[in-house]
Every structure is written in structure tokens, then in C-alpha cells.
Amino acid sequence: MLKVHIFNIMTYYKILRIFRTLGTLASLSRFLISHKRSDAPYRIRLALQELGGAWTKIGQALALRFDLLNPAFCYELFELLNQTKPFSYEEVRKVIRTELQNDPEKLFAVFDREPFAAASIGQVHRALLSSGEKVAVKVQRPEVRDAMAVDIAFLYVVAGIIDCFSILGSMSARSFVRQFELSVSEELNFKNEARHAQMMADKARHHDVELNAKVFLEYTTERVLTTDLLEGLSLLSLLRPKGSDNQTNQFEKEDIENICRNLLHNTLRQIFGQAYFHADIHPANVFILPDNVIGYIDFGIVGTLSNTLRNSLTYYAMQLFRGDIERSTQELMRWITHSSRTDFEAARSEILAIAEEYYCSVSLNDGGNDPQNSFASYQINVLNAVRRHHMAISPSIVAAFRVLISVITMIYHLNPKFPLRQHANQYFSNLLLSDAIAWLSPQEIMRRAFDLNLRFERAVDALERERQVESLVGSRRRHLKIYCGLGIVTIIVLVSVYLYGPTVPKIAVYTLLVGFFGGCSLFAIFALRELFTVKVPKKH
Secondary structure (H helix, E strand, O other), X not given: OHHHHHHHHHHHHHHHHHHHHHHHHXXXXXXXXXXXXXXXXXXXXXXXXXXXXXXXXHHHHHOOOOOOOOHHHHHHHOHHHXXXXXXXXXXXXXXXXXXXOOOHHHHOOEEOOOOOEEOOOEEEEEEEOOOOOEEEEEEEOOOHHHXXXXXXXXXXXXXHHHHXXXXXXXXXXXXXXXXXXXXXXXXXXXHHHHHHHHHHHHHXXXXXXXXXXXXXXXXXXXXXXXXXXXXXXXXXXXXXXOOOOOOHHHOOHHHHHHXXXXXXXXXXXXXXXXXXXXXXXXXXXXXXXXXXXXXXXXXXXXXXOOHHHHHHHHHHHHHHHHOOHHHHHHHHHHHEEEOOOOOHHHHHHHHHHHHHHHHHHHHOOHHHOOHHHHHHHHHHXXXXXXXXXXXXXXXXXXXXXXXXXXXXHHHHHHOOOOOHXXXXXXXXXXXXXXXXXHHHOHHHHHHHHHHHHHHHHHHHHHHHHHHHHHHHHHHHHHHHHHHHHHHHHHHHHHHHHHHHHHHOOHHHHHHHHHHHHHHHHHHHHHHHHHHHOOOOOOOO
């Protein structure tokens, strides 16, 4: 009875959620059609905030898409990044009690009842440990998992309709929803975020302009995450339009330049240097700390690159920023998979033209800077060209592109005259130098020698095993040929006996037949058994 009751409650919740979503979308569309559009950004933000779940995540993703939306929409959607409607303290206590087996007042020396940030998946409270350390406690929304499940199911239905009418061409809308579902499921488990945060902190421990929030594992579960409290200025407050609570004027011009440089170099180092990067960069996740150190929080999604992909991506970006668009485009095409509907040469020509347009916009500008964020526009145009020509690109590359687009967009809203190419070329020059120094170090030489020796041993072992297999198969094939020859001789004897039997004594004929036929049959059976039971020698 209890299971049936729970099932009925969940079914009722799902139906209610679907009707609420449809009602909100219907009222929003009716407003946009029948009223003036001056309040449209505000109305859309309220609708997404009211729906919560996956819809808030979609709004957050659109907040930085200045290339797709009017700036008024983007600035309004910024409010979704950390100003989502909070849930009650009683619900917070219930979640913490369930996850950490005690009330927050007993677990922490001080626990602030009011959250200082609220987002689509959880909200964050200030707290103080008994050791005196200030921490931020992130608590997951009580019904967010159910809401996400219903919203994603609804998105799958919409995606199915889109795919049915081929609105996106050869691109599958369901595949996009699937990727969204995987990223959300990753974010909903705070233990994943804790692991990512530890990895990011370990990789940045020698870099003095990057700080990642430390995780306290004893206060962390799947639905509760406790980290260092980074006390600084959120980048979100710097990006707000002038006239609101924009705090850019409290920084000197040199500070803004250093903030942009540090933010860019951290991002380039994460992607091209360590091949492990924060893949959910937005202004609410970035803080400006003393001495213009960049602090990072919220590691629900990270991106990774294999060594091969990292080296290829580095070569591509290095050639692009240096102006060698032919080589950069050639390297870019290595990551792209074309379909049967793709005209590869036409696609390559279009992507090359996009790179030429970017290079011309930069070279014609005074100082060789990147005017009006043309680098982000270049990357977006490349991804659009890939889609139009029915091609696919590695998800890891798309994640890296998305991060670069987001970070560079934020940089240009802080400083429209930021010399992107100059700093990028400086970074890649330093990267090549550091890689060369590391490659020539005694430790690296010993490691490579050991790796080469291991690879050589494995190659010799594999070659020896292959030779053994070939020897076994070859010997059995030779035996089979002999046995088949004997079988042919048997047939000749049978024919000879049939033709010349009357002139040969019967006892001799029978003896001949039994000897040849029986012997050849046994040999053939043994040969076939050996041929089809060849075993590859096991590796020791």
C-alpha cells in the first residue's frame, strides 16, 4: 500500500508539473503576442525562475549568449545565476539532517539561516566550523531531482517533434537533450563536484592567480557540499549594466586589465596546459579576490581532453592567433566527422572563409586587437557551419569552445579594448617553452625512456605472439593440404576400382579402399579439429 501511495503521489506531481509548465509557457506566449515587448526580458526571466528545474538551467546558459540575444535579455537572465527564489530554512534543516545525520546548529558553530546565493539546483548558506574556518554550505533543493526528471521528459517530447520535422537538419535534437540530461545528472550528485574541486585545486596549487574553493569531505554528501567561503567580489556584479549596482568603478583601469589577463590565462592554462577545465563558467561562479586573484566555485561540470586532442587543439589555437589560418583550419578539420550528406570541400571552404573573415577583422583593427569580440563570433560561426553541413565535432572540443566563448565574452564586457591576441600569443610562447624545459628535464627523460622500453617490450611480445599464431595456423594448414591430397588420392582410387575392378583381385581392392579411405578420413577429421581450435598464446 505504501508503494502504491508513493507511486500515486509521484504521478500526481509529474502531471501537475507538466500542466504548470504548459500553463506558464502558454501565458508567456500570449503576453509576448498581445503586449508590448519592452517588458519581455523581465517576463521571460520571471517565467523561467518560476518554473525552476531545467528551465532555469536553460536560462542560465542563455545569459552569456550576447551573440544570440539582445543585451537586455542577457542582463535580465543574469538574475537567474544566483538570484533564484530560495526555499525555506525548515527544508534546509531537513535535507542536512537526512544527509549528515544531525541539525545544522549542532554540526556548525554558526549557521546563517538566510542563504546568500540561490540557484537552480541548490542554495548556499554561510557557516562557521568549530575550528573557526568560514565555509559555504550548498544544500540541494528538495524536489529538484523530480522536477528535472519531468522537465527532461518534456524536452524529449519536444525534441522528438523537432526531429520528426527535421527542423535542425541532420542534427538530432534528442542528442542535445541527452547531453543536457547527462550534465544535469552529474551536477545533481555533489560528490562529483567535490571530486572535481579537489582535482582543480591540485592542478592549480602552483599558480598564484587562481584559487579553487577547498572541499570539506566530512561535511559533504550527494545533496550537501561544504567548501571554503571565498570572500571577494563576484564577477556578476562587475558585469551588471551601469546604473544598477555595477561596481566596476571601484577598480582602477590597471586592475581591470589584470583581472581580464588573469581570467584569460587561467582559462588557457586549464584547457591547453592541464587539459582539465571548469566547464560551467559563468559570472556567478567567478570571484575577484585580493591582488586580483581569480577564485572559482561550483565545479559541477568539468571538461577533459586526451593528450592527443590537447596537443592538436593547442596547435590549432596557436596557428589561429598567429594568423596562419590555412594550418589552423586544416587542424580543425581533423576533429570534424562528416556524414554521407556532407560536401567536405564545400564545408572546408566555408570554415576557411570564416577564419579569413576573423583574421581580416583583427588585422584591419588598430593594434591588431580583437574588435567587438570577433573571436567568440568566429567560434560560434564555425560551430554553425559544422551543423549546416551535417557534420559532428568532438564533445570535448565543443565544451572547450563554449568555455572560451563565455570567458572571452565576459572579458570584452569588462574591457572592450582588451588585447586578446597579444596575451594569447604570449601564453602559447610560454607554454611551448615550459613544455620544452619539462621534456628535457632528467625526470621526464627517465619517464619517457621507461615508457619507451615498456612499449618496446609490448611490441616484441605482440609480434612474438603473432608469429606463434601464424606458425600454428601455418602448420595446420600444411597438414590439411596433405590430408586433402590424400583424400583426392582416395577418390582417384575409388574411380580406378570402379573402372578396373574386374581385373584386380577383390581382396586387394577391399584392402586398398579401407586403407586409403579410413586413413584419409581420420587425418582430415584431426586436421579440421586442429584448424578450428587454434588458441592464441596468452600474454604472460
